[in-house]
Amino acid sequence: AQTVTQSQPEMSVQEAETVTLSCTYDTSENNYYLFWYKQPPSRQMILVIRQEAYKQQNATENRFSVNFQKAAKSFSLKISDSQLGDTAMYFCAFMNRNTDKLIFGTGTRLQVFP
Amino acid sequence: GAVVSQHPSWVICKSGTSVKIECRSLDFQATTMFWYRQFPKQSLMLMATSNEGSKATYEQGVEKDKFLINHASLTLSTLTVTSAHPEDSSFYICSAPGTANTEAFFGQGTRLTVV
Numbered sequence: 001a002q003t004v005t006q007s008q009p010e011m012s013v014q015e016a017e018t019v020t021l022s023c024t025y026d027t028s029e030n031n032y033y034l035f036w037y038k039q040p041p042s043r044q045m046i047l048v049i050r051q052e053a054y055k056q057q058n059a060t061e062n063r064f065s066v067n068f069q070k071a072a073k074s075f076s077l078k079i080s081d082s083q084l085g086d087t088a089m090y091f092c093a094f095m096n097r098n099t100d101k102l103i104f105g106t107g108t109r110l111q112v113f114p
Numbered sequence: 115g116a117v118v119s120q121h122p123s124w125v126i127c128k129s130g131t132s133v134k135i136e137c138r139s140l141d142f143q144a145t146t147m148f149w150y151r152q153f154p155k156q157s158l159m160l161m162a163t164s165n166e167g168s169k170a171t172y173e174q175g176v177e178k179d180k181f182l183i184n185h186a187s188l189t190l191s192t193l194t195v196t197s198a199h200p201e202d203s204s205f206y207i208c209s210a211p212g213t214a215n216t217e218a219f220f221g222q223g224t225r226l227t228v229v
Contacts, residue, residue, distance in 0.1 A: 033216065033217070035217065043205060043207075043222075043223050044222055045207065050216065052216075091157060091158070100218075101148065102148065102158075102160070102209070102218050103160070104157045104159075105157065106156070106157045107156075107157050
């Protein structure tokens with residue numbers, strides 16, 4: 001069974017600064033995707049970034065980038081130039097490509113303050 | 115991106131009654147949909163996989179008779195909470211894989227309160 005662990009229940013960062021959210025996972029699968037989802041107070045799940053396990057290159061989406069260490073089963077999210085609108089819950093998630101099921105970590109509550 | 119619409123966004127019901135939640139893929143077909151439950155300040159827990167034209171598959175510990183799932187068409191899955199009790203109060207979210215199966219698209223969620 002796959003597990004996803006987020007060891008930081010809460011994080012805070014000053015506007016314009018950089019913050020890194022941690023995520024580790026455990027799986028015996030080789031074919032999978034990893035995601036970071038953002039859940040603002042509206043509770044709508046918003047995809048932040050996706051990483052295919054077979055790709056060595058770290059995914060990047062504007063101010064968001066990941067550090068994917070496959071051997072270590074680590075998948076951290078870096079948010080650069082943090083904005084007030086980044087305040088939200090962030091969930092790391094694992095998708096088994098054979099089942100398309102998403103397994104979520106426990107989440108990290110990020111607060112960006114002025 | 116693909117759109118998944120969930121309805122209602124919130125519902126209050128009396129204990130002992132049943133509540134139906136709908137999840138629709140608006141601009142794509144979904145042979146599979148997923149139902150999650152989220153308690154306050156907690157993560158999303160997968161409840162079941164809804165399969166078009168066949169029975170849903172439930173995660174361990176989820177009561178099949180309590181949470182009835184029907185996937186009647188390629189664009190609609192429903193979750194019925196039967197004989198609801200206050201402990202069933204929660205936030206329920208559905209999702210569907212996109213056509214390329216490279217990500218999940220989520221409904222807006224339904225906040226269920228059983229009084």
